[in-house]
Amino acid sequence: MNKQIKNIAVLTSGGDAPGMNAAIRAVVRTGIYNGLNVFGVIQGYQGLITNNIKPMDARSVSNILHLGGTILKTARCLEFKTEEGMAKAYQHVKENNIDALVTIGGDGTFTGAKIFSERYGINVIGIPGTIDNDLAGSDFTLGYDTAINTVLDAVDKIRDTADAHDRLFFIEVMGRNSGCIALRSAIASGAEVVLLPEQETTIDDLIKKLELGASTKKSSSIVIVSEGHKKGGAFEMARQVNERFKHYDTKVTILGHLQRGGSPSSFDRILGSRLGFAAVNALIAGETEKMAGLIGNEVKLTSIHDAITTQINKLEPDLLEMTEVLSI
Missing domain, CATH: 3.40.50.450 (Rossmann fold)
Structure with missing residues (x-):
C-alpha cells in the first residue's frame, strides 16, 4: 500500500x-x-x-x-x-x-x-x-540548452574579432567528462575543430586540420575545447599549436562559469x-x-x-x- x-x-x-x-x-x-x-x-x-x-x-x-x-x-x-x-x-x-x-x-x-x-x-x-x-x-x-546558447552567443562575438585579425581562437567550455556542450556548440557556431573528452585528438591531428583551413584561405579558425579533453585544456593546446603553427595569431578564451548563468x-x-x-x-x-x-x-x-x-x-x-x- x-x-x-x-x-x-x-x-x-x-x-x-x-x-x-x-x-x-x-x-x-x-x-x-x-x-x-x-x-x-x-x-x-x-x-x-x-x-x-x-x-x-x-x-x-x-x-x-x-x-x-x-x-x-x-x-x-x-x-x-x-x-x-x-x-x-x-x-x-x-x-x-x-x-x-x-x-x-x-x-x-x-x-x-x-x-x-x-x-x-x-x-x-x-x-x-x-x-x-x-x-x-x-x-x-x-x-543544458541554455548553456549551449550562452556559448553560442560568446563564440559569435569572438568570431567577429577572429575574422578581423586573422586569429585562431581556442575557446574552452564546460564538460569535464562529457563533451555534449562542446559538440553541439561546435556544430551551431561553425567551429573548425572540436576537442572532446570522449575522443583522443592528438596535436598532429589538430595541426593538420588547421593547415587544411589555412590552405583554403580561411581568415580565422575557432577550436572548441571541452575542459576534460585528455590532451589538455585550451591553454595547453594553444601553447603546443603556437609553437608549431604560425599562420594565425593565437588567442584563448575560457568561458567558465559564464555558462551556468543567465535567463x-x-x-x-x-x-x-x-x-x-x-x-x-x-x-x-x-x-x-x-x-x-x-x-x-x-x-x-x-x-x-x-x-x-x-x-x-x-x-x-x-x-x-x-x-x-x-x-x-
Whole structure:
C-alpha cells in the first residue's frame, strides 16, 4: 500500500543550472493544487542539516521563470555524506512532518538522495539539473540548452574579432567528462575543430586540420575545447599549436562559469515545468528513488540507481561526422 503523502519539500543541490526555478515553481504549485503542504529547503542538503526549511505557497514562486540560478540557493554539503549529517537532516525532516523530497541536481545530489531514502524511508524523486547533460534517463538535463546558447552567443562575438585579425581562437567550455556542450556548440557556431573528452585528438591531428583551413584561405579558425579533453585544456593546446603553427595569431578564451548563468531558454523553462509537475505526481502515486526525465519527448521515470550508474555516451554519431564534413 502506498504511503500517503501530505507534506513535501523541494531542494536544489550541487551546481546551479538555468531552469531550476521553473522546476521549483512547478513542484510548489503542483503540490498545492493537489492539496499538499510544500516546503522549500534553503541551500540544499545543508539546509536540511541546519533546519533552514520554509513553508511555500503559490505566491512564493511568482515571477521566477525567467531567473537563472535557484531561489532556494544551493551548496555542496560534505557533512551530508556522513552518518551524523544525515541523522541531523532526518531529525529536521521529522520535525517538519515532511513525507517526501524532490531533489534537483546531478549525480552527487541523486547519490545522497538515494542513500537518505534507503536509510530513513523518505520517498524521493529527482529532477536532473546539470548543464553537462551527463545523466542517463533523460535526453536533456536542466540547463543544458541554455548553456549551449550562452556559448553560442560568446563564440559569435569572438568570431567577429577572429575574422578581423586573422586569429585562431581556442575557446574552452564546460564538460569535464562529457563533451555534449562542446559538440553541439561546435556544430551551431561553425567551429573548425572540436576537442572532446570522449575522443583522443592528438596535436598532429589538430595541426593538420588547421593547415587544411589555412590552405583554403580561411581568415580565422575557432577550436572548441571541452575542459576534460585528455590532451589538455585550451591553454595547453594553444601553447603546443603556437609553437608549431604560425599562420594565425593565437588567442584563448575560457568561458567558465559564464555558462551556468543567465535567463533560461524557453526549452529549459518548459523542461523544468514538465519535470517538476511529473515529480510531484510520481510522489502522489507512491513512487520513490526515481528520476523524472525526458526521453523521446515523453516524461518517464528512471531509477536513480540507473540514472547515476549507467554508462552513457550522448554524442550523436551524425553530429560527430558533421564536425569533419562541415568544417572544410
